[in-house]
Amino acid sequence: MSGRRADNRRGLSLFVLTREGEPARKRMPLKESEAIVLRTFPLGEGDRLVSFLDRQSGKLRGVARGAKLPKSRFGSTLELLSYIRIWYFERETRELVRINQCELIESFLDLQRDYQAGVYLALMSEITEAVLGEREAADPQFRLLLVSARAIRTNGPIPAILAYFCLWTVRLGGWLGSLDQCARCGRAFGQETVYASPGSSGMCCAECREDGRGLYLEPAGARMKSISQVALLVGRAALSGTLERMLKGNPSLPGSNEISSFALDILEHHIERKLVARQMLVTGKSE
Numbered sequence: 001m002s003g004r005r006a007d008n009r010r011g012l013s014l015f016v017l018t019r020e021g022e023p024a025r026k027r028m029p030l031k032e033s034e035a036i037v038l039r040t041f042p043l044g045e046g047d048r049l050v051s052f053l054d055r056q057s058g059k060l061r062g063v064a065r066g067a068k069l070p071k072s073r074f075g076s077t078l079e080l081l082s083y084i085r086i087w088y089f090e091r092e093t094r095e096l097v098r099i100n101q102c103e104l105i106e107s108f109l110d111l112q113r114d115y116q117a118g119v120y121l122a123l124m125s126e127i128t129e130a131v132l133g134e135r136e137a138a139d140p141q142f143r144l145l146l147v148s149a150r151a152i153r154t155n156g157p158i159p160a161i162l163a164y165f166c167l168w169t170v171r172l173g174g175w176l177g178s179l180d181q182c183a184r185c186g187r188a189f190g191q192e193t194v195y196a197s198p199g200s201s202g203m204c205c206a207e208c209r210e211d212g213r214g215l216y217l218e219p220a221g222a223r224m225k226s227i228s229q230v231a232l233l234v235g236r237a238a239l240s241g242t243l244e245r246m247l248k249g250n251p252s253l254p255g256s257n258e259i260s261s262f263a264l265d266i267l268e269h270h271i272e273r274k275l276v277a278r279q280m281l282v283t284g285k286s287e
């Protein structure tokens, strides 16, 4: 405005610069979405780098300017697994979005007062971050995360919730074989114990394991672990209905830990590293 009126050279040159600069500086549209905060890292003096799961656009990373400073406008919206409404600017040429504003829809910060619940949340967020590609729509994973975190609030950190979360993440990733029949010979499992190599999506029967055929299941040569009938029952219950319905059936604790462990092995095999939060799990004697 002052540029338009000013006669002096300084004012005029400012005006010209702004006018010429504008077409080059493409306007970035402000996007609004629902998101779940997966992780944040300190960035520079007062900013935070935020990894979040946008309900529509999938996993994204962005910068929240000033989020580390006291009295930041982001308040407590950027905590682990916070369910938020988010506004951000996106540029096609840049990997990082610029987070403009967040509003808290639901916080899970209070759950972290319990050690095991905190580990569950950390593990769920770590897994989600590791398995999803950037900007791949992942609404089922979004809902899975939310329903699991809410179940921890209602029921406490019980192993069946983790089993449900892990098995479904493996299934959504397309890495889960059948829990009902041998991956080698195709025979339906009866009441017997079955076997799987750690990280293998398929399970095999005792016969196939004994004659060595089970060894052909990926990853080849890994020592097979047994999986009990009880664990299979928990797994089938998890995959056949809602988490709420599964929990009503009072699933076995050792079975839940066993099937979680099976699913976590598959996840670690696919992401090609150990999950940090898994080491912090307290599984007690049941494993």
Ligand SMILES: [Zn+2]
Pocket (backbone or CB within 6 Å): 182, 183, 184, 185, 186, 187, 204, 205, 206, 207, 208, 209
């Ligand atoms: Zn078999």
